Amino acid sequence: MRKTFNVILVTFLVLAAGLACFSFNVTADTAGGTVSILNTAPTMGTVTLLNQAGADAAITLSAGGTVVVTASATVTDTNGGADISNASGTLYHSTNVSGDADDENTHITNSSCVLGTPSGNDVVVTCKFTMNFMALGGTWTANLTAVDSGSDQVSGTDDNTVNDLAGLIVVEDTIDFSSLQLAANSSAGVDMTVRSQGNVVIDARYSGDDYTCTVGTIDVGNTRYGLTDVSYDELTTDLTVGATTQTAFDLGIRGVATANGANSNKNEYWGIKIPASGVSGTCTNTLTVTAIASA
Amino acid sequence: MANKDIIITGILAILLISLAYEVSGTAIGASPATLSFKIPRGGYEEKTFQVSTNSEIPLEFEISVSDSIKNAIKVETKDKATVYGQPAEIIVRAYASRSAKPESLDGAITATVAANADSNAPGGSGSVVSTAVAVKIKIEITDETTSLFKDKTFLITLGLIVTSIVLGSLYFIRTKGKLKKSRK
Numbered sequence: 001m002r003k004t005f006n007v008i009l010v011t012f013l014v015l016a017a018g019l020a021c022f023s024f025n026v027t028a029d030t031a032g033g034t035v036s037i038l039n040t041a042p043t044m045g046t047v048t049l050l051n052q053a054g055a056d057a058a059i060t061l062s063a064g065g066t067v068v069v070t071a072s073a074t075v076t077d078t079n080g081g082a083d084i085s086n087a088s089g090t091l092y093h094s095t096n097v098s099g100d101a102d103d104e105n106t107h108i109t110n111s112s113c114v115l116g117t118p119s120g121n122d123v124v125v126t127c128k129f130t131m132n133f134m135a136l137g138g139t140w141t142a143n144l145t146a147v148d149s150g151s152d153q154v155s156g157t158d159d160n161t162v163n164d165l166a167g168l169i170v171v172e173d174t175i176d177f178s179s180l181q182l183a184a185n186s187s188a189g190v191d192m193t194v195r196s197q198g199n200v201v202i203d204a205r206y207s208g209d210d211y212t213c214t215v216g217t218i219d220v221g222n223t224r225y226g227l228t229d230v231s232y233d234e235l236t237t238d239l240t241v242g243a244t245t246q247t248a249f250d251l252g253i254r255g256v257a258t259a260n261g262a263n264s265n266k267n268e269y270w271g272i273k274i275p276a277s278g279v280s281g282t283c284t285n286t287l288t289v290t291a292i293a294s295a
Numbered sequence: 296m297a298n299k300d301i302i303i304t305g306i307l308a309i310l311l312i313s314l315a316y317e318v319s320g321t322a323i324g325a326s327p328a329t330l331s332f333k334i335p336r337g338g339y340e341e342k343t344f345q346v347s348t349n350s351e352i353p354l355e356f357e358i359s360v361s362d363s364i365k366n367a368i369k370v371e372t373k374d375k376a377t378v379y380g381q382p383a384e385i386i387v388r389a390y391a392s393r394s395a396k397p398e399s400l401d402g403a404i405t406a407t408v409a410a411n412a413d414s415n416a417p418g419g420s421g422s423v424v425s426t427a428v429a430v431k432i433k434i435e436i437t438d439e440t441t442s443l444f445k446d447k448t449f450l451i452t453l454g455l456i457v458t459s460i461v462l463g464s465l466y467f468i469r470t471k472g473k474l475k476k477s478r479k
Contacts, residue, residue, distance in 0.1 A: 060345050061324075061327045062347040063324025063428075064321075065348075138479070163328075163331065165326040165327075166325055166328035169322045171424070172424060174422060176421040177420050178421075180420065198326075208422065243405075254312065270422070283420035284420070284422070284423060285422050286422065286428055287424050289426055290428060291324070291429065293405060
């Protein structure tokens with residue numbers, strides 16, 4: 001009886017061991033499979049277009065220079081924030097659309113925006129745009145696009161306002177009438193170049209003071225100016241102490257009045273009449289050239 | 296001339312040339328180019344504009360206000376110089392007295408850069424150029440008068456205070472009545 005029991009026990013143990021081995025093998029085969037996780041399209045939170053000072057306020061440009069503005073947004077990808085592989089952005093004037101070509105007045109592209117360090121499923125996208133002084137005033141839109149490893153993409157926009165900027169450069173430091181005889185006029189106009197440095201059409205305002213000579217003075221009204229290169233006698237506008245606006249000046253915006261990249265200039269021509277007596281030596285005065293937005 | 300002198304002369308020459316370059320053709324601008332105010336009699340409004348330049352060396356300027364608006368505005372300048380990347384902020388406050396007539400005032404605030412004193416007409420006579428920029432100012436004084444009772448915020452606050460006092464008084468009367476009863 002005991003022997004029979006032992007035989008049954010051994011048989012049971014052998015069978016149990018065999019089953020255990022068999023079941024182990026089966027389990028191992030099942031666990032060796034691969035799972036492919038499908039890509040999920042990312043989503044984008046609120047886009048914020050900040051001004052040159054990092055504030056959510058209107059953008060103020062810099063005369064003759066550039067300012068940098070920043071657009072940013074949080075992008076969420078349920079495959080993980082690190083799944084976002086690339087981000088780009090455009091900044092464009094209300095007269096443009098995102099897909100237009102770059103233009104110094106109306107459109108800027110940043111094709112390599114910065115991806116922050118992913119945090120879970122989120123990553124912050126930051127696009128910087130350099131705006132030149134000739135960028136048109138009005139509403140601008142920042143359009144950000146983020147792409148994930150599966151080439152799914154998401155976009156978002158935000159608007160901001162660019163303020164008008166009136167600005168100029170006078171290329172010459174001095175207006176040189178050279179040497180003239182007493183009672184003589186400058187026979188040809190001496191030109192002065194005014195260059196636009198803003199994003200509005202400007203007029204020029206002129207004022208001056210009397211010339212101080214080594215001996216004596218010359219009245220400021222002995223200086224005349226105009227937009228055409230003619231002799232003193234043909235110039236009709238006298239320079240005055242009080243500022244006078246030349247409404248016909250209308251110096252256009254660079255890139256609008258000219259081709260992209262070409263400065264917008266206007267020449268003013270100057271003449272002087274030397275008194276018949278009472279002056280000698282070198283005569284100098286101050287001429288003030290003021291930019292003001294055209295009406 | 297010793298090598299040391301040549302080097303010093305060279306450095307000075309480069310410095311002078313670079314300074315001359317900075318001063319010559321320096322941009323000045325103002326933004327916004329126009330400021331518009333609409334103020335009721337007895338009221339005021341504040342706005343700002345910025346004076347900017349492309350100059351890497353500080354550009355000093357003077358502010359002046361045209362006579363037509365001199366009595367209606369006050370200008371506050373924190374900085375009287377600007378340098379590239381650091382525009383100067385100008386604060387403009389427009390006022391209208393209670394007795395002011397409804398009217399529109401037009402004028403300008405001008406920021407003028409001093410002429411380069413080193414510049415001189417090389418010939419017998421000439422002008423040293425000074426540059427400036429003007430911001431157009433438009434002030435419209437309206438027929439309305441500022442009154443506390445026209446201010447919605449004031450009215451809401453006043454309403455809340457009155458309601459609180461009334462409710463508080465009612466609660467106090469009721470509580471006091473209950474206390475008297477309980478004492479009896």
